[in-house]
Amino acid sequence: MATPVLDKADSAPEPGFADSPYITVTFRIRRFNPEISAEAFWDDFQVEIDPKERVLDALHKIKWELDGSLTFRRSCAHGICGSDAMRINGKNRLACKTLIKDINPAKPITVEAIKGLTVLKDLVVDMDPFFQAYRDVMPFLITKDTNEPTRERLQTAEDRERFDDTTKCILCAACTSSCPVFWNDGQYFGPAAIVNAHRFIFDSRDEAGEQRLEILNDRDGVWRCRTTFNCTDACPRGIEITKAIQEVKRALITRRY
Amino acid sequence: MKIHKYDTVIVGAGGAGMRAAIESTKRSRTAVLTKLYPTRSHTGAAQGGMAAALANVEEDNWEWHTFDTIKGGDYLVDQDAAEILAKEAIDSVLDLEKMGLPFNRTPNGTIDQRRFGGHSRNHGEAPVRRSCYAADRTGHMILQTLYQNCVKEGVEFFNEFYVLDQLISEVDGVKKSAGVVAYELATGEIHVFQAKAVIYASGGTGKFFKVTSNAHTLTGDGQAAVYRRGIPLEDMEFFQFHPTGIWRMGILLTEGARGEGGILRNKDGERFMEKYAPVMKDLASRDVVSRSIYTEIREGRGCGPEGDHVYLDLTHLPPEQLDAKLPDITEFARTYLGIEPYTDPIPIQPTAHYAMGGIPTNVAGEVLADNTTVVPGLYAAGEVACVSVHGANRLGTNSLLDINVFGKRAGIAAAEYSQKADFVELPEDPASLVVAQIERLRNSTGTERVSTIRRELQETMDANVMVFRTEQTIKTAVEKIAELRERYLNVSVQDKGKRFNTDLLEAVELGNLLDLAEVMAVSALARKESRGGHYREDYPNRDDVNFMRHTMAYREVGDDGTESIRLDYKPVVQTRYQPMERKY
Numbered sequence: 033m034a035t036p037v038l039d040k041a042d043s044a045p046e047p048g049f050a051d052s053p054y055i056t057v058t059f060r061i062r063r064f065n066p067e068i069s070a071e072a073f074w075d076d077f078q079v080e081i082d083p084k085e086r087v088l089d090a091l092h093k094i095k096w097e098l099d100g101s102l103t104f105r106r107s108c109a110h111g112i113c114g115s116d117a118m119r120i121n122g123k124n125r126l127a128c129k130t131l132i133k134d135i136n137p138a139k140p141i142t143v144e145a146i147k148g149l150t151v152l153k154d155l156v157v158d159m160d161p162f163f164q165a166y167r168d169v170m171p172f173l174i175t176k177d178t179n180e181p182t183r184e185r186l187q188t189a190e191d192r193e194r195f196d197d198t199t200k201c202i203l204c205a206a207c208t209s210s211c212p213v214f215w216n217d218g219q220y221f222g223p224a225a226i227v228n229a230h231r232f233i234f235d236s237r238d239e240a241g242e243q244r245l246e247i248l249n250d251r252d253g254v255w256r257c258r259t260t261f262n263c264t265d266a267c268p269r270g271i272e273i274t275k276a277i278q279e280v281k282r283a284l285i286t287r288r289y
Numbered sequence: 290m291k292i293h294k295y296d297t298v299i300v301g302a303g304g305a306g307m308r309a310a311i312e313s314t315k316r317s318r319t320a321v322l323t324k325l326y327p328t329r330s331h332t333g334a335a336q337g338g339m340a341a342a343l344a345n346v347e348e349d350n351w352e353w354h355t356f357d358t359i360k361g362g363d364y365l366v367d368q369d370a371a372e373i374l375a376k377e378a379i380d381s382v383l384d385l386e387k388m389g390l391p392f393n394r395t396p397n398g399t400i401d402q403r404r405f406g407g408h409s410r411n412h413g414e415a416p417v418r419r420s421c422y423a424a425d426r427t428g429h430m431i432l433q434t435l436y437q438n439c440v441k442e443g444v445e446f447f448n449e450f451y452v453l454d455q456l457i458s459e460v461d462g463v464k465k466s467a468g469v470v471a472y473e474l475a476t477g478e479i480h481v482f483q484a485k486a487v488i489y490a491s492g493g494t495g496k497f498f499k500v501t502s503n504a505h506t507l508t509g510d511g512q513a514a515v516y517r518r519g520i521p522l523e524d525m526e527f528f529q530f531h532p533t534g535i536w537r538m539g540i541l542l543t544e545g546a547r548g549e550g551g552i553l554r555n556k557d558g559e560r561f562m563e564k565y566a567p568v569m570k571d572l573a574s575r576d577v578v579s580r581s582i583y584t585e586i587r588e589g590r591g592c593g594p595e596g597d598h599v600y601l602d603l604t605h606l607p608p609e610q611l612d613a614k615l616p617d618i619t620e621f622a623r624t625y626l627g628i629e630p631y632t633d634p635i636p637i638q639p640t641a642h643y644a645m646g647g648i649p650t651n652v653a654g655e656v657l658a659d660n661t662t663v664v665p666g667l668y669a670a671g672e673v674a675c676v677s678v679h680g681a682n683r684l685g686t687n688s689l690l691d692i693n694v695f696g697k698r699a700g701i702a703a704a705e706y707s708q709k710a711d712f713v714e715l716p717e718d719p720a721s722l723v724v725a726q727i728e729r730l731r732n733s734t735g736t737e738r739v740s741t742i743r744r745e746l747q748e749t750m751d752a753n754v755m756v757f758r759t760e761q762t763i764k765t766a767v768e769k770i771a772e773l774r775e776r777y778l779n780v781s782v783q784d785k786g787k788r789f790n791t792d793l794l795e796a797v798e799l800g801n802l803l804d805l806a807e808v809m810a811v812s813a814l815a816r817k818e819s820r821g822g823h824y825r826e827d828y829p830n831r832d833d834v835n836f837m838r839h840t841m842a843y844r845e846v847g848d849d850g851t852e853s854i855r856l857d858y859k860p861v862v863q864t865r866y867q868p869m870e871r872k873y
Binding site for chain 1: 325326330331333382383386387388389391395396398400423426430433438440441504505506538540617621624625627739740782783784786787788789791792
């Protein structure tokens with residue numbers, strides 16, 4: 033197994049810092065590239081890095097200075113775009129929102145692709161099934177009025193607050209790919225799709241709640257949820273996902289929402 | 290190589306691209322090519338709001354908004370375009386609400402509004418509540434709402450397709466857009482999209498700076514693609530430095546924080562903006578606030594052991610207000626700085642944020658080949674474009690507005706054009722330039738590394754063409770960029786594969802950044818005045834006699850293949866507002 037060490041001169045701390053904040057951290061990354069081999073393997077890299085930096089910074093250091101073929105998605109680098117959900121030390125997180133100091137850098141840090149979606153290369157998975165489930169819940173406002181209002185629809189602050197939590201979703205798939213039901217059966221809609229259905233079912237302006245509830249009443253719908261709370265733990269936006277799923281279940285029973 | 294045929298092709302799936310796609314898909318067979326999954330676009334990082342004179346909470350009107358936009362842009366704004374922006378703002382916000390956008394609400398159920406930098410009542414009398422918002426995640430809500438409506442309309446996306454070249458064919462002596470060439474990330478395959486109309490909506494180019502609020506993917510791909518095909522770039526010297534980026538990281542902390550009452554303080558705890566902008570104080574326009582921050586730092590009143598930042602103080606605001614109105618940015622401070630904003634001030638510094646310049650267009654989104662000639666079939670909208678509604682400095686909340694107003698306009702105009710126009714014949718061997726570029730990078734055995742050249746570029750840009758510029762610093766940047774462009778020819782990538790080769794694409798993106806950095810520096814060198822975001826210490830005053838004009842930069846290729854930049858100028862459209870001294 034290759035264990036390249038970063039050239040120290042490349043990553044010297046900025047002048048003015050008497051005590052170097054840099055430490056050596058081992059990153060153990062699950063690699064897979066079917067162009068080269070059908071087998072996935074663990075690849076170790078040692079990186080000199082300030083532990084206050086993000087896991088994404090470490091991945092960049094590896095890609096930019098050690099192995100350009102390391103492949104992962106990223107864009108905004110501060111937890112808004114949802115590109116870089118990955119399994120870090122066995123837990124789904126955004127690499128750009130996880131500081132190295134918070135995940136015990138004294139031990140090797142493992143990084144692998146999120147589970148339940150086909151790995152295409154290294155940390156990149158096929159997101160299409162995830163987005164298909166999202167599209168299946170009709171994630172858009174549906175109203176019956178044929179005449180568009182001239183001004184905005186009114187909504188009380190309380191009604192707006194009712195679905196605030198689920199509007200925060202960035203579709204990163206950290207929740208869905210942490211769900212044991214989804215791992216075992218990719219047909220399950222998964223938490224993210226239910227979260228996005230919840231966002232409309234509980235929006236006072238929307239008039240298609242019944243339709244969405246029927247979609248989620250399907251055998252691959254909400255009833256598959258086993259309330260393990262993995263999704264809530266995984267959500268980088270702090271959405272109470274399990275609670276949202278429970279609210280959808282309750283709405284299905286009571287038909288009140 | 291695959292060839293596709295669509296009436297309309299949209300490049301980019303951020304706010305402008307998706308707003309255009311919603312219109313275009315209803316009217317013409319449309320494909321959206323995007324290098325990211327649509328919801329990853331950087332529109333989602335916008336926080337504070339979208340300006341519109343709804344007058345929901347206090348007296349306001351679109352004429353005041355027009356004036357503020359023109360004044361904010363230091364009179365380099367085309368006034369006809371600013372008037373359209375401000376007028377159509379109202380319907381743009383209402384359109385989004387009807388599409389489902391969850392705006393914050395007033396007690397009577399209408400869309401709530403808050404203060405923002407440079408937006409004022411009655412031509413500068415006092416701050417006005419004009420920004421329509423959804424907590425501090427307005428951009429996220431806009432991006433999600435537009436994507437949701439793209440799903441509803443059945444918009445056809447090609448995700449992770451990188452557009453690398455613009456095809457132009459000459460028909461009866463007229464240069465027309467014929468389509469684009471794209472690289473598919475998953476397979477490495479080259480695709481040619483023949484289209485009657487092409488809309489660029491591919492965003493900004495902030496990654497040539499080191500400290501920036503921009504995503505890693507904002508590398509000016511659209512600007513570079515058309516520029517290499519002879520289309521000029523307008524006003525590229527004007528780049529906005531947002532006053533409040535997280536110290537050293539550059540992550541954006543919304544101006545809405547100051548709109549909610551946040552205060553900037555130096556190491557003595559002084560509210561220094563009172564000195565620089567007695568009326569608008571912390572809510573002066575961004576260029577003014579960023580210069581004030583650096584003046585404090587340069588004069589020894591910066592905070593921290595190195596005196597290299599100032600504080601954004603929110604500690605006097607009630608925690609409930611921070612939780613309700615600024616939940617994301619307070620979380621950023623906790624996550625990335627380990628700071629509790631309820632009790633501790635947040636260290637900030639200006640961060641490279643927004644390109645005012647870009648591909649020149651008229652108010653229909655049609656791209657211009659020179660000061661007046663439209664390129665049939667070619668459109669641009671959003672940050673990639675320069676209409677110009679932002680002039681020398683954009684007002685906060687006017688970018689989310691820009692993408693909606695001009696995204697919609699470009700989408701309608703392009704689709705109407707492609708409904709009646711014929712396909713333009715593709716040039717011979719249309720993918721040749723892209724194939725050569727990709728093969729050269731993939732097969733290169735050069736010794737230069739992409740990351741090294743990019744870091745040196747970012748360092749020289751931060752040091753020499755940021756908030757303060759002089760002839761000397763800009764020349765230093767021009768020389769350094771020339772050196773880096775030379776070294777770029779000797780760059781190689783480690784990943785030689787076809788599948789998800791992001792190593793290769795980072796090399797392509799660096800080429801775009803280098804081209805655009807050069808245009809920016811050369812444009813800045815020639816503008817011997819200070820205006821908006823372009824501040825020359827050697828020419829500290831605005832010079833309306835010589836420089837009340839837009840810069841137009843053209844790429845010239847000599848007979849021997851040498852490249853150079855030719856600068857020309859375009860008059861500013863002035864309608865009802867005469868330039869005045871800008872005070873806040």
